[in-house]
């Protein structure tokens with residue numbers, strides 16, 4: 001990933017219409033941080049500092065809610081831990097963003113139905129438009145979209161890359177045509193094709209080897225069972241920033257495998273030799289660069305985290321509280337979630353709340369507690385339907401991928 005747009009033009013903070021909301025948000029954050037009692041000038045200074053620290057939304061996603069986002073760079077935005085609601089689906093206005101390359105020109109969403117995708121590795125290969133796809137089938141599915149680097153910021157050795165906390169993830173409802181239906185309509189997959197390879201439709205920067213920058217990922221062909229080519233998310237046409245007009249959805253697989261603005265879907269005998277597959281996104285031992293002998297970031301593992309109370313300030317009043325969070329199994333449904341308020345010494349089973357949107361969605365959970373004054377470490381652990389339990393520790397790796405350690409995700413709160 002040599003070509004990463006980290007310094008794209010950002011809107012001028014003075015003229016940016018979001019600035020007002022940003023400042024309002026900072027004031028609220030300060031109040032939450034217990035700074036409300038500070039002198040006026042200290043308060044004003046702190047507000048100014050916060051406003052400087054909080055980068056404005058980049059122009060291409062200036063429709064996102066600035067109060068719920070952490071802007072790492074113009075191509076990496078995460079959802080604040082305090083901003084995850086409890087009604088399961090992550091609003092598109094609050095969902096994280098990760099771009100390895102600048103998106104295609106906005107003109108591609110002016111004629112969504114005209115977007116074309118090449119299907120290869122089937123008996124009757126064809127180029128199909130979104131309009132064609134819409135006539136071929138329909139499925140709707142809720143799925144956790146999570147960057148493989150989510151939780152990287154919780155690795156003590158701070159691997160290089162965006163230091164995501166928990167917010168490079170969301171639960172999204174997608175609509176589109178199942179890949180299975182599509183391949184059947186095109187005569188089935190050619191024998192021996194072991195991978196499903198998707199290619200992003202970005203215009204590649206000139207002067208660089210295309211293989212070094214192209215967003216092209218292969219996943220085991222079996223992943224196609226529940227995969228889809230989607231044109232809608234959370235009830236709207238997929239915004240360009242999230243991969244419209246057409247996105248490959250591979251449920252249970254990490255974010256990078258879900259190719260935005262897909263222009264080619266191929267069943268292939270081998271994995272693509274694009275750098276993003278060959279050496280990038282590999283679980284390599286600390287100090288070693290990724291290579292094809294290391295596991296690729298594919299399936300997600302069971303993971304959960306607490307979002308309330310007070311994930312950012314850690315300051316909570318004594319008395320009754322509802323400990324809330326999210327839990328998912330990756331490939332399997334959530335069976336149960338346990339919560340500890342003593343750093344993992346004792347556990348209580350939480351209650352799963354709200355409708356079950358299927359095995360690829362996350363579940364919200366709640367545990368009512370009475371918090372006594374003092375310092376407490378709140379942790380949670382999910383077990384999936386096959387009995388896989390979220391581990392206590394992380395697997396150390398150079399890229400800081402796949403952190404699902406419950407200890408790293410625990411919250412320490414001070415109850416007064």
Ligand SMILES: Nc1nc2c(c(=O)[nH]1)N[C@H]1C(S)=C(S)[C@@H](COP(=O)(O)O)O[C@H]1N2
Nearest residue numbers: 096097098099100147200215242255256260
């Ligand atoms: N075409 C394309 N697809 C892509 C990417 C990209 O840069 N280009 N980034 C990937 C990565 S690393 C992640 S985590 C997700 C992010 O999806 P989002 O920006 O919709 O949240 O998209 C994936 N699909």
Ligand SMILES: [Mo]
Nearest residue numbers: 147148255256
């Ligand atoms: Mo990612």
